[in-house]
Amino acid sequence: MSSNRRDFLKKASLLSSVAITLPSINNAAFAAAPAFNMTGYAAPKIDKVRIAVIGLGMRGPGAVDRLSYIEGAEIVALCDKHADRVEKAQKILTNKGLKEAKSYSGENGWQQMLKEVELDLVYICTPWQYHAPMCIAAMKAGAHAASEVPIGLTVKECWEVVRVSEETKKHCMMLENCCYDFFEMLTLNMTRQGLFGELVHAEGAYIHDLLDLNFNKKGYDDMWRLRQNIKMNGNLYPTHGVGPIAQCLNINRGDRMTHLVAMQSADFQMGEKAKELAAKDSFFQEFVGQRYRGNMDTTLIKTEHGKTMMLQHDVTSPRPYSRLHLLSGTKGFAQKYPKEGIAFGHSFIKEDELKGLYDKYTPELIKYIGAQAKEVGGHGGMDFMMDWRLIDCLRNGLPLDQDVYDGASWSVIVPLSCESVAKNSKTVLIPDFTKGAWKTNKPHDLTLNGGGNTGIRPKVSKDQKNQLKID
Structure with a gap:
């Protein structure tokens, strides 16, 4: 073989190996676009926040x-x-004596709504595939956007959401409620105060048995979530696990996630469930013989500063609910599941010591609105705390706790984990949506007590509490 031929094959092999990861890094057109840094950005104050809710x-x-x-x-x-x-x-609304809102319905009702109604905030609770298009349209229409998780399903969607937020200077917040849970916020504050030393490793998860719900004809509209478990083969729901630990690790604010590797088991239950149901009901026949996402996905992530993260996703195995939330530092350790615990050595501290830490390190936001949040409800109060904080920031011109870069970088784990799984757990690079600004971005303010002029309306009775399933 000639030396030219050998050189050509050597270069071709190198290019081939690089090409596997290049599509996931970023789109050069997005990465090179002029950027306005949305981290720490305080939009003009809005006295009364006019809201549209899409997806009911x-x-x-x-x-x-x-x-x-x-x-x-x-x-x-x-x-x-x-x-x-x-x-x-x-x-x-009307049962509480509030004014009836304008009504829109149909496949394109949301687009008509954006044309006709003057809005400050569009709150999106639709199936996943609509999140990015609706966020983008809302911001272009002049409103801030807040979306249920994830904020995008593809790398391109995540970049586009970032680009439009920067260009319009409109907030785009992913509604990651788990960042506002009580133990997560306690450990975030303890991390900031240095009690765990320097964090070395963290773990998060979404382990939740949704097998019956995903196959329930009265569950997700048109079985959309089951269809996503056929369409995508990776960690489909990473943000509940990654959000709180990413904040503790100052991701996008002093450090960033650089690459990941994902490994996934085969499917041992969904295919069998489809066959079982189809034998009794022809409705489920279309779901027989499909290639379902595996039971357990484990994704490992490394950061620029050498920290490691582990995320898990399993929504089919019969096991207790867990988001893990584990922090391991040079001086201490914390974990939430199966039981809240903190350790500064070989053993967990006693319950009275844990209570003392809650008394001393609970952030101001929880002290300010936590009791009322528990009364209103929503996953024990964290949903309401998130909503209240969002509105208070908009009303008082404060930066949001979660910005568009957080939403994009946490959500992009979905397509990147799918890519890694499809390529036998090959390493995949994670885009830097901040375009280098992570080096100087500051962690958000943990006083988190808002402007102080946003309260809640009439006291909530027990029968009015929000009793939604964990999702």
């Missing part, structure tokens, strides 16, 4: 209920593909 199936009605309690928030439009859901959501 599983999550939307709870959002309408929670937002209706917040002073300075007015729901002016409601939209869902199904008109009957809009009517039910209207009753949440």
Whole structure:
């Protein structure tokens, strides 16, 4: 073989190996675009936040209920593909003596709504595939956007959401409620105060048995979540696990995630479930013989400063609910599941010592609104705390706790984990959505007590509490 031929093959082999990861790094057109740094950005104050809620199936009605309690928030439009859901959501408002919102329905009702209604915030609770297009359209229409997780399903969508947020100077917040849970916020503050030393490793997860719900004809509209478990083969729901630990590790604010590797088991249950149901009901016949996402996905991530993260996703195995939330530092350790525990050596501290840490290190946000949040409800209060904090920031011109870079970098784990799994756990690079600004971005302010002028409307009775399933 000639030396030229050998050189050519050597270069071709190198290019081939690089090409496997290049599509996931970023799109050069997005990465090179002029950027306005949205981290720490405080948008102009809005005295009364005019809100539209899109998607009134599983999550939307709870959002309408929670937002209706917040002073300075007015729901002016409601939209869902199904008109009957809009009517039910209207009753949440009118039963509290609040003004009825404008109603929109149908496949394109949300687009008509954006043209006709003047909005400050669009709150999105639709199936995953609509999140990025709706966020982008909302910001282009002049409103801030807040979306249920994830904020995008492809690398391109995540870049586009970032680009539009920077260009319009409109906030785009992913509604990662787990960042506002009580133990997560306690450990975040303890991390900031140096009690765990320097964090070395962290773990998060979404382990939740949804097998029956995903196959329930009355569950997700048109079985959309089951269809996503066929379409995508990776960690489909990383943000509940990664959000809180990413904040502890100052991701996008002093450090960044650089690459990941994902490994996934085969499917041992969904395919069998489809066959079992189809034997009794022909409706499920289309789901027989499909290639389902595996039971357990484990994704390992490394950061620029050498920290490691482990994320897990399993929504089919019969096991207790867990988000893990584990922090391991040079001086201490914390974990939430199966039981909250903190250690500064070989053993966990006693319950009275843990209570003392709660008394000393609970952030101001929880002290300010935590008790009321538990009364309103929503996953024990963290949903309401998230909503209240979002509205208070918009009303007082404060930076948001979660910005568009957080939403993009946490969400992009979905397509990148799928890519790694498809290529036998090959390393995949993670885009830097901040375009280098992570080096100087500052962690958000942990006083988190807002402007102090946003309260809640009439006291909530027990029968009005939000009793939504964990999702």
